[in-house]
Amino acid sequence: xxxxxxxxxxxxxxxxxxxxxxxxxxxxxxxxxxxxxxxxxxxxxxxxxxxxxxxxxxxxxxxxxxxxxxxxxxxxxxxxxxxxxxxxxxxxxxxxxxxxxxxxxxxxxxxxxxxxxxxxxxxxxxxxxxxxxxxxxxxxxxxxxxxxxxxxxxxxxxxxxxxxxxxxxxxxxxxxxxxxxxxxxxxxxxxxxxxxxxxxxxxxxxxxxxxxxxxxxxxxxxxxxxxxxxxxxxxxxxxxxxxxxxxxxxxxxxxxxxxxxxxxxxxxxxxxxxxxxxxxxxxxxxxxxxxxxxxxxxxxxxxxxxxxxxxxxxxxxxxxxxxxxxxxxxxxxxxxxxxxxxxxxxxxxxxxxxxxxxxxxxxxxxxxxxxxxxxxxxxxxxxxxxxxxxxxxxxxxx
Amino acid sequence: xxxxxxxxxxxxxxxxxxxxxxxxxxxxxxxxxxxxxxxxxxxxxxxxxxxxxxxxxxxxxxxxxxxxxxxxxxxxxxxxxxxxxxxxxxxxxxxxxxxxxxxxxxxxxxxxxxxxxxxxxxxxxxxxxxxxxxxxxxxxxxxxxxxxxxxxxxxxxxxxxxxxxxxxxxxxxxxxxxxxxxxxxxxxxxxxxxxxxxxxxxxxxxxxxxxxxxxxxxxxxxxxxxxxxxxxxxxxxxxxxxxxxxxxxxxxxxxxxxxxxxxxxxxxxxxxxxxxxxxxxxxxxxxxxxxxxxxxxxxxxxxxxxxxxxxxxxxxxxxxxxxxxxxxxxxxxxxxxxxxxxxxxxxxxxxxxxxxxxxxxxxxxxxxxxxxxxxxxxxxxxxxxxxxxxxxxxxxxx
Numbered sequence: 001x002x003x004x005x006x007x008x009x010x011x012x013x014x015x016x017x018x019x020x021x022x023x024x025x026x027x028x029x030x031x032x033x034x035x036x037x038x039x040x041x042x043x044x045x046x047x048x049x050x051x052x053x054x055x056x057x058x059x060x061x062x063x064x065x066x067x068x069x070x071x072x073x074x075x076x077x078x079x080x081x082x083x084x085x086x087x088x089x090x091x092x093x094x095x096x097x098x099x100x101x102x103x104x105x106x107x108x109x110x111x112x113x114x115x116x117x118x119x120x121x122x123x124x125x126x127x128x129x130x131x132x133x134x135x136x137x138x139x140x141x142x143x144x145x146x147x148x149x150x151x152x153x154x155x156x157x158x159x160x161x162x163x164x165x166x167x168x169x170x171x172x173x174x175x176x177x178x179x180x181x182x183x184x185x186x187x188x189x190x191x192x193x194x195x196x197x198x199x200x201x202x203x204x205x206x207x208x209x210x211x212x213x214x215x216x217x218x219x220x221x222x223x224x225x226x227x228x229x230x231x232x233x234x235x236x237x238x239x240x241x242x243x244x245x246x247x248x249x250x251x252x253x254x255x256x257x258x259x260x261x262x263x264x265x266x267x268x269x270x271x272x273x274x275x276x277x278x279x280x281x282x283x284x285x286x287x288x289x290x291x292x293x294x295x296x297x298x299x300x301x302x303x304x305x306x307x308x309x310x311x312x313x314x315x316x317x318x319x320x321x322x323x324x325x326x327x328x329x330x331x332x333x334x335x336x337x338x339x340x341x342x343x344x345x346x347x348x349x350x351x352x353x354x355x356x357x358x359x360x361x362x363x364x365x366x367x368x369x370x371x372x373x374x375x376x377x378x379x380x381x382x383x384x385x386x387x388x389x390x391x392x393x394x395x396x397x398x
Numbered sequence: 399x400x401x402x403x404x405x406x407x408x409x410x411x412x413x414x415x416x417x418x419x420x421x422x423x424x425x426x427x428x429x430x431x432x433x434x435x436x437x438x439x440x441x442x443x444x445x446x447x448x449x450x451x452x453x454x455x456x457x458x459x460x461x462x463x464x465x466x467x468x469x470x471x472x473x474x475x476x477x478x479x480x481x482x483x484x485x486x487x488x489x490x491x492x493x494x495x496x497x498x499x500x501x502x503x504x505x506x507x508x509x510x511x512x513x514x515x516x517x518x519x520x521x522x523x524x525x526x527x528x529x530x531x532x533x534x535x536x537x538x539x540x541x542x543x544x545x546x547x548x549x550x551x552x553x554x555x556x557x558x559x560x561x562x563x564x565x566x567x568x569x570x571x572x573x574x575x576x577x578x579x580x581x582x583x584x585x586x587x588x589x590x591x592x593x594x595x596x597x598x599x600x601x602x603x604x605x606x607x608x609x610x611x612x613x614x615x616x617x618x619x620x621x622x623x624x625x626x627x628x629x630x631x632x633x634x635x636x637x638x639x640x641x642x643x644x645x646x647x648x649x650x651x652x653x654x655x656x657x658x659x660x661x662x663x664x665x666x667x668x669x670x671x672x673x674x675x676x677x678x679x680x681x682x683x684x685x686x687x688x689x690x691x692x693x694x695x696x697x698x699x700x701x702x703x704x705x706x707x708x709x710x711x712x713x714x715x716x717x718x719x720x721x722x723x724x725x726x727x728x729x730x731x732x733x734x735x736x737x738x739x740x741x742x743x744x745x746x747x748x749x750x751x752x753x754x755x756x757x758x759x760x761x762x763x764x765x766x767x768x769x770x771x772x773x774x775x776x777x778x779x780x781x782x783x784x785x786x787x788x789x790x791x792x793x794x795x796x
Contacts (some may be wrong), residue, residue: 003602081725141673205655205679206647210679213643214689219673220636222620238618245611249604254740257603263710275539275700278707281603282610289614309676310662342652365433 001325014101015093016051016076016108023047023124024246027155029133029344033119033154037263037310038305039144043133046158047072047124051100051110052108054164062106062392063155064096065172065233068247068304069296071123074115075100075108086123088244088295096382105385105391111168118179119154120146120303128299129230139299146303148311149173152182156190159172166190169392170331173197173377174344175304178311182354184331185317193354194331195388195394197377198341200337200348201313201322201355210250211305214243218298227299239296241289248288253340253373257281326359335385364391405700407475412499413491414449421445421522422553426457431517431552435708437542441531444556446514446523449498449508452562459562460504460790461553462513463570465579465646466702467694469521469700472513473498473506479513484521486693496779500758503783504790509566516577517552518544518701526697537697538625544701546573546709550580553590556611564588567790568729571595571775572742576709579750582729583715591793592729593786595775597637597741598746599711599753605661605741608648609703612641616696625697638696639687646686647778651738651771666786720750724757729758732762732789734782736774 008019028032036042053239054060074094081089100106100113102376117125118144119267129145145317159167170191203211218224221239229235234392246264252260261281266292274278277283317324332357346367368383370376377384408415425431425442432438448471452458462472472492479487498504500513515523518541526541557565557628568581572667575597582592601609619637627633650658659679675681716723731754735747744765751763766781768774775782 086479103710179609180514187707202661204652205659205661205677206650206652207676208659209647209655209679209683210644212677212683213640213647213674215673216684217615217640220640222636227713238620242615242618242640245614246608249607249611254602254604255741257607261603261606263600263603263606268454275613275704277610278704279603281607285607306673306676345652378518 004139004213010077014103015097016101016144018079019049019051019073019076019094020051020079021047021072021124024158024161024168026161028155030051035144036147037145037148041126041144044154045124046116046119046121046126046154048093048114048158049073049075051075051113052111054112058164059166059168060110060112061167062111062113062169063183064113065155065170065176066095066107066115067172067174067176068308069292070176071096071121072115072117072125072252073123074113084177084182088291092296095378097116099385099388104173105381105389107389111392114162116155116157116158118146118151118304120267120300120307122297122300126270127297128227128303129297131329138228138230140230143299143303145310146307148307149186149316151307152179152186153178155183155186165190169193169195169390169395171195171197172199174199174374175308176253177344178308180195181313182311182316183331183335185313185325188328190329191331193392194333194353195336195391196211196333196349198338198344199351200344201325201352202311203344204310204348207250208233208309210247211309214247215302215305217242217246218251218302221298224298229298236298236318237293238292240296240301243301244296248285248345250371251375253342253371255340256371256373257320258282259371322355323358326356326361329356329359329361332362332395334366334387336368336377336387338368338370338372338374338380340371341374341376343374408709411502413495414499417447417449417471417474418477419445419447419470422556424552424559433542434545434547435543439524440523442517442552443522443523443528444514444517444552445475446512446556447471447492448512449473450509451511454608456562457564457566458508458510458558459565460509460511461557461568461581462498462504462511463553463568463574464493464610465570465572465574466495466514466706467690468574469519470513470515470523471521472511472669478686481629484693486689492568493776497783497786503779503787504569505787508784509790510555512560514553514556515790516544516549516699516702516720520695520698525695526625526701527695536626538628539697541701543703543708546576546705547578547584547714550577550584551701553577553581556605564590565715567591567593567793569593569595569786570597572681572772573706575652575742576706579711580709580714582727582731583639583711586726586728589729591790592731593729593734593789594731594732594747595782596736596742596772598742599723599750600709601706602746605648606707608645608741609707612645613700613703615640615644616700622696626724627696630769633691634696635691638691638694638699641699642690643687643692643727644684648773649742649773650729651740651764651769653692653738656682656770657769691789721756724754724759727759728759729752729792730760732764732785734764734766734785736770736778737768738769739772739774741772
């Protein structure tokens with residue numbers, strides 16, 4: 001085997017091993033998908049993966065919801081990584097592999113885990129790079145605006161198709177946390193437990209601002225060409241890389257960056273175009289930007305960040321009143337935030353927790369001490385895992 | 399008069415009125431300027447302005463030091479704004495006009511105020527857009543790396559030329575604060591009072607990261623052309639605008655943005671290239687980007703942010719030990735930071751204050767409560783002014 005792996009090999013007893021995504025067509029010309037902000041899709045395919053067995057009475061479903069740049073491949077090793085050209089997956093397992101597997105926090109010996117790629121993304125589910133059946137050309141910016149609500153509705157359609165009415169738990173971090181919250185609000189009678197990590201009821205003005213600058217970098221890249229760059233010519237990778245580099249700063253914390261890079265020098269004149277790279281942190285961000293454009297679509301970045309902007313639980317379900325919105329919830333809920341997260345800060349999570357309390361909900365709010373900022377839900381897996389495992393199990397015992 | 403003004407007219411009794419910059423050649427072929435990081439400039443012109451009369455015994459000089467995008471025009475109305483094409487100055491007075499003038503905190507009836515433009519900038523002092531006398535072409539990236547130390551040395555040369563040995567006070571915010579600190583360290587016997595606002599002994603890793611992404615946006619703009627874009631063709635304005643928009647977020651605070659913009663909508667499809675502007679904060683940042691490229695040079699942005707990165711008072715004067723560095727200082731010092739500033743945070747200022755205390759210095763450290771983030775030193779003029787006035791006067795009484 002030529003494949004270089006830096007993580008658990010498929011043979012590990014705690015790995016779900018090889019995985020294979022499936023795709024279901026959830027909307028077609030007869031049953032088109034109408035989007036919340038307007039627009040209709042006459043063809044929607046959804047890519048998803050599952051891990052662990054479904055119990056006989058179908059009561060052990062855990063729906064895992066991915067963040068901005070995530071995909072349906074949450075755990076294990078993608079058997080088709082080479083065939084589909086998603087070659088970065090040869091080097092690493094699914095994005096939450098540390099959490100999902102036999103014996104892990106989301107224990108696949110116990111739970112039937114489902115993860116699907118969101119609408120508008122570029123990993124198998126229909127998105128702006130997909131062919132518009134009306135024109136047989138990629139949608140580009142003709143793709144309709146997508147929302148967290150659309151995503152959750154489509155996930156519900158997926159579960160319907162799989163014959164699953166109720167889920168034991170919905171869980172996600174960041175934009176995935178917003179989806180988890182939306183599940184509890186939109187389908188109160190379908191969700192038993194809701195775990196919202198590093199997310200709040202809405203993005204702050206500062207978060208809106210960062211997304212806006214990232215999109216601006218993409219939209220003004222001369223290769224963006226109004227989103228019609230799928231002809232094999234150059235892509236707006238310059239803008240996308242800048243957007244990712246900037247966003248990456250918001251995923252770390254000041255202290256985390258201090259500990260990881262500090263002001264360590266790395267004089268590397270070859271690394272940049274004309275101005276050299278003087279500090280390690282520059283080199284790191286430059287690498288992040290380069291790696292991202294290899295695997296992500298700029299239009300998807302626009303659509304997904306816009307969905308993140310637009311999400312507002314209070315407006316959607318409470319006429320602007322978050323407490324009123326939270327009264328809808330029937331799931332037991334855990335909110336987890338990380339002390340150094342400044343994109344979705346503990347203060348914002350606490351506001352949501354307070355609204356839930358005022359709405360009479362059963363809510364567990366944990367602020368986990370961490371220097372790793374917003375990214376902590378992807379990397380502080382010991383801390384996250386302990387809490388997630390306990391919360392999942394405590395609901396089942398009762 | 400066709401000029402539209404939004405601030406004090408020149409007739410105001412607290413305005414310094416019309417101002418006129420002067421330029422001095424401080425280095426030439428006979429006396430070239432050697433830069434700290436290597437390289438030599440055979441021609442250095444420095445643009446500066448002065449306000450208020452010099453006292454007979456030359457003991458009332460206040461040197462004001464500007465930040466990243468600042469200039470020598472700190473107060474009053476630029477009489478030559480039209481002639482020099484700096485037309486934005488027709489609409490507003492100098493960048494610290496609220497602080498400098500008759501009766502203001504830096505009272506020009508009492509102090510002789512001097513402000514000069516830094517080396518590498520684009521407002522009259524020699525920089526990458528200047529003609530290299532060796533080739534008669536603009537330097538572009540052939541301009542040498544500049545440092546805060548170079549700036550301060552050049553300011554000292556300016557004062558020498560003006561026959562001024564000692565300054566009563568040096569004062570600046572942000573990158574200007576780093577210059578003020580460098581003055582106290584480099585020329586301890588020339589500085590009586592030192593006021594460092596919103597600055598610390600060095601930029602954090604997070605600050606380095608933001609600068610790196612901003613430069614990356616410029617360097618990868620296809621119109622950057624290795625810095626040789628002075629031929630009348632398109633300039634790297636796209637990258638420069640992105641850099642400015644992102645940096646602008648770091649100048650405000652999360653709470654400040656929440657109070658100023660919140661999530662207020664402004665659906666304006668014409669405002670952006672193909673994706674519309676949905677929120678007020680997007681529109682604001684987009685405006686900031688557009689306005690900046692009208693008045694700033696992308697190469698200068700590269701050079702000045704790099705100087706900001708490189709500044710490290712402990713390394714320069716204490717062999718890595720900040721306390722040891724601070725022992726050099728003989729000026730009475732005030733450090734001022736703003737509670738919501740996260741670019742140069744109060745914690746960083748407090749670290750510098752602590753090092754100064756440990757070095758036996760007389761230091762006043764004030765953390766000013768403010769929601770206005772790093773920009774507070776430019777906008778919280780009541781609060782800043784009261785403290786600055788008191789500190790300036792208290793030194794003279796003793």
